Structures are given as structure tokens and as C-alpha cells.
Amino acid sequence: MKRATLFSIVFAVFFLHGCIEEIDFETETFESALVVEATITNKTKLQTITLSRTFQFEEDGPSAETNATVLVSDSMGNEYSFEETDVPGVYQSTTTFSAQLDRDYELSIITANGRTYGSNPTALESTTQIDDLYAERETNESGELGVSIFVDSNNSTEEGTYYRFEYEETYKIVSQYFTDKDLEVVTYSPPEVKLVPKNREEFTCYNTVPSTAILLANTNTLSEDRLSRFPVRFLSRENPKISTRYSLLVKQLVISRDAYVFYETLKNFSDSGSLFSQVQPGFISGNLFSTTNENENVIGFFEVAAVSSKRIFFNYSDYFTPQDGSLPLFVEDCDLKRPRLQSLVNLIGSGGAKFVAEPSEPGNEEIGFGPYLIAPKPCVDCTVFGTNVVPDFWEE
Template sequence: MCFYIVFNLGCVEPFEGAVDSFEDVLVVNAIITNQVKRQEINLTRSYPFEEEEVPLERNAIVRVSGSDGSSYLFEETEPGLYKSIQEFGAQMNVEYTLNIETENGRVYQSTAMQLPVSSTTIDEVSIERTFNNEGIEGIAINVDSFDPSGASQYYRHDYIETFKIIAPLWSPFDAVFVIEGINQYEIPVILREQEERTCYGTNKSGNINVLSTRGFVEDRLEDYNVRFINRDDYVLTHRYSILVQQYVLAPETFAYYDTLKGLTQSSTTVFSEDQPGFLAGNIFSLTDDEENVAGYFEVSALDEQRFFFNWEDYFPGEDLPPYIIPCSFFKPSSSGTIGERDLVNIIRQGTMRFYDFNTNPQPGEGEYIMVLPECGDCTVLGSNIIPDFWVE
């Protein structure tokens, strides 16, 4: 039996609906921090569990208003992503309210929120080769932090990791489909038109990492683990960078994330395929007070630090981690007539990449040696644009 549960930061109330019903709700991911920058807000819609693509909320009017009279309009810079037109940072003792009007005229508003502290500081990000509780060897990324005033108490840690990818079976040449006839075909080999050997992959933290120091002797974090990477994870193969983000939360924001963490340990989204209930946040509809809205408007203090390291820094002279997939050579047949030639179909459909010429083809083999896209084209796994922050 399927059902939703509405969690309202303390009370639990069952929400009854048809077993096979689906509720289309607005999903808001909004975090305003004390950093002076273009603040970001993501708007999406809920979606049936069997669907994979998240529907984006387009063409909304988004504004954040402060109790000091300030007002910040947001513009849609890409589908579903709204950025403040001007840079700003949340100020102490100012209450901020999020206002949204969707394209269909529905209006939403958040509870007024304010910064819990003026700032937070990560004292140190440390990197250690170690074993986790399951006896797996890898890299632990830990944080030290201390608030001598004892005012912080409620923390959330996120990270964004970026890593270099080098396609192991890359070739400077590519085979392109031109034409195929009944008795002939044309798939010339040309120089590749873009960088496809070295790329940069990016992952964001996938778990809700919250901690309260209430009850601690001091408002201090020591060697607090925010990321553990198995030594066999291919993200460590070459050069790796992590941006560690520390948020100090308001008590009610901490309660929201702590409840969400209890719902699922594998997602940071408020409406995901593995979440067994519906979590109500601090955003509500002004158009229909019976309408459910998912998500949360957060105003938090943020500090962040970036760290770089190479595989050789912690595993000198040791074998590299296995690549993300096993890589092999394929020599698909080019025999047959129109529509039946494996080599032509593979190149036309883009399911493999050219590696080399098959100079001595055996029976059933074609004239090209091919590899899987992940093995010969790094853009399948990441971006070929060097990040602005990247240093070697």
C-alpha cells in the first residue's frame, strides 16, 4: 500500500489518498546565505516514481524581501534555476521572506527566516588515508570547527567534488557516418573536433549530513567526517578537488533536515523516489491553503574551503583505482547490406567510438577497432571545459 505522510517539524499527520494517486506539487530548494553573491533558488515539480526526468518550473516570478525594506528579484538563468539579479548576503537581525508566483498565476510565500549567527568558520579541512568502520581503506575528508561563543550549535555539511577524467582508450581520430547505400557505405576517419581525452567530472553530496553540538562541552567539531572515498573509486585516479561547505542553521531548519534525514539516508531531495512520505516545509500557498508545497526556504551562515590532491600524494607507487567500467576492444563486422552492417550502425548511432584501424581483420571483423564511449570519449562522463578554480 502506498501513502503520503506530512511531517510538520514535530507533528506527524497521515495524508490519505488513492493508492495509485499522484499529487503534482511545487518543489522549492532555496538557500540564502551570508555570502555576498548571486543567491540561487531551484524550482521543480514532483513527479511519478516511474519517471526519471525531473520537471522544471519555468517562467516564475521569484523575489526575496527583507524586513529592513530590501527586495531582491531573481531571474531564470537556466530552466528551473533562478539567480538574484544583484549580489547580496543575508544580514543579522533581518527577516527574509521568499515569494513565488508561477506561470499559471499561483502564489506562494515562505515563513520569515533570519540568520542564526553572523558567520561560521571552518578551521581546517584535513585529508587522511584511513579505514572506515566497515574496514574499507580510502580517503577520509574531515572538518575542524569551533565557535567560542557557543551560538552555532546546529550544523549541516555539504560538498562538491571535482575530479579529472582521462579516457584510457582515447584516439585523436574519429569515425563519422556520411552515407550508406545498398552495396556501399562511407564512414571516413577524421581528426576529432573537440577535446575528448581529458575532462572534469562533478558530484554533489548525496546524503543529509547534519549535527548538533547541543549538550557538548564546547561548540566544537573535531575530525568530523564529511566524505569518505573508497580507494577503488575512480574519482581518485588522477587529480581530485573537494569544496567543503559548512552551514550554521536556525533550530527550525535543523529540525527540518533532521526529519528529512530520518525519512531517507540516500537523498537530499524533498520529493524523491525513495522517500516514503511527504515532508512539509516552511513554504505555503497563498492561492489555495489546501495545496501542499514541498521544500524549504533556508537562511544560513556559510563558510567553505577547497582542497586539492593527487592519487600519488596518498598512494605513492600503488596501482590506480579501476576505471568506471571495464574497457575492451571491439571489431564489429562491416559486411552485409544497407541497415545490416554492425560497424555502420554503431557509428551512426554513436554507441561506440573509433580507436584504431584493424589492419589485419579476421573473418567476421570490420576494418575499425571500436571502444565503448566511456573508454574513448571523456565527455560522456564530464565536461571538457577546465573549471575556473582548477589548479594543477
């Protein structure tokens, strides 16, 4: 949703990066608009709604809309209240609930300054399941060798269906060097270090990243309501995320035609390649509105969707061999060095390098003559790229 509010900023950044002379921009006119990210699903859970505000070009990012009153109601008279979590602007339902097929849902918001907002009635569309999620070795249109991940889905109804896909990728990170010891600075002057036992896991880590792409599909033009080989993700063989083990969680949301049109418009605009593109809608209208001021813009879409999810795991070796090329690495330059003691103390103290081993051979001009072999921190400590806590869902 935020991409709808930031399109001019994104395009401006892309444009400015290509300029030779740096130009300072300031926003001359600005409307602080409420941004709503709200998807209620048919899964029984604590539902989540996020509220924020648009921000000006010269600001760092959006500000959270805090202390709001958030309520979802249905046409059967049920009401579900939301409370702000520890994360500013993120609201969670006070009870678990799920969207049902036989009713409409509406969202209402009262902000801390007393302004009120609402949504058009929105209903849950037909439910469907992901039949299969699978990966294949493939060369893409740009000639890159990699892995493509596809979804197959089938809806039992005869009507065309609109889909939106989200994914969350998790990948394993293995440091290039393993050691169970660390160097610790004793004093800077005179320079002195000592070896100590490593006090945390730094060899194997994991990182989880949500998708930012807008992935849409529909079956209106097909002879049956079936998606076959819908491409969700392509990963180049040279992408370090797949260098060891990789997992992708795909969520398929069955959405309304109005929601599809909203996201399609947003996607088409977001994919535009120039700040001065001829396609500049300025404001992308959703199903949200201000009940305080009919002229006030509200950005976002209140979505009620049927969701299905599936997860896949694979190893680099499942699709590639040494003949395909060297293993992709998170850090290319991991050469070992043996700096003199003063330089060693400075590097260890600043956190720029980590201990690898005690040398077993004489030093030389290339690596140095210092007392220990060291490497850049990212080559030894995987927590630079992720967490050393194994995800609950992880499978080897």
C-alpha cells in the same frame, strides 16, 4: 527539498526492484504541492530560489513552477525581487545582496494561477568559517580501503551551533587510449571508411557532480563550539572518480535550529530502508505556508544561512600504491578488436566504437583480421563521462 515529496516514490522503486513479478501502480489520490528550495546566504551575490511541483508515481519527474512572482523582504524594509532565468522554475535575484545579522527575512511567492505563499520570519545565525578541509587514507566500517575527507570548524561564540554541509565533487577523466585520428564512414554499401584528424579533445575530460546527501552536525552536546574531523565524504579506492585527480568543494552552512530539525526529519525518513517502514510521516512541515488556503501543503524550507567554503585537491597516487591493487577504471572492458570492414562500418557509424591505431602486427582469431584496431567508444572518448572544458578553478 524534493526528497521530501518523493519519499514514497523512492521507497516504491527500491521495493519493486526486489519483486519477481512486475506490478503497475497508479496514483489514486494526489495533491499537487508547491516545492520550494530557497537558501539566502551572507555572501553578496545573485541569490537563487527554485520552485517546482510534486509529481505522481507514474510521471517522469517534477514539473517546474513557472511565471511566478518571487520576493524576499527584510525587517528593515528592503525588498529583493527575483526573476525567472532561462531554466524553468529557477529564479534569481535582480540585484546582488547578502543576508545580514541584524534583521529577519521573509519569502513571498505568487504563482501564475494567483495563489500566494509566505514564510515565517527567518534570521541569519552566527557566522563561522571552515578551519581545515583534509583527506586521509582510511578503511571504513565496511572494511573498504579508501579516502575520507574531513572538516574542522570553530565558532568563537559559546553557544551551540547547527550546521548543514553541501559538497560538489569534480574529477579528472583520462581515456584509456589516446589517438589524434578518427574513422569516418564514407559509404555503407560498399563498406568504406577513411582516417581523418580528430576535431576535438577526447583524451582528458572533467565532470562535476553536486551532493545529494543530507549532512548535518551540531555542537550542542560538546564542551565548546568546535567541529573536529567531521566526515564529509568517503571514496573507496575502487571508485574511478579518484583514479587520476579529484577535487571536493565543501560548503558549510550555519543554520537555525528549526532548519536543523526539518533536515534531520527529512534525512531520517529518507534513510529509511523500506517502503513499508513504520516511520511514514507523509508530510514534513517546514516554515512555508499558503496564504490563500491554510489547508494547502507547501514543501520545503526558507533558509537564511551563513556559508563558508573550502576546496581540496588530491591525486590517486597521494594515498595509494601499486601494492594496493590495480587502478580503478571507468570502463573495465577495453580490449582492442580488428573487425572486418562491414562490421567496422556498422560499429563506427553507430557510434559504438572509436579508432585506436593502425595495426603493426598480423591479426589473429581473438582480435580479428580487419584493417584497424578499435575499442568501445567510452575507452577512447572521455566526453562520454564529462566535458573536455577545463574548469576555471582546476589546479594540477
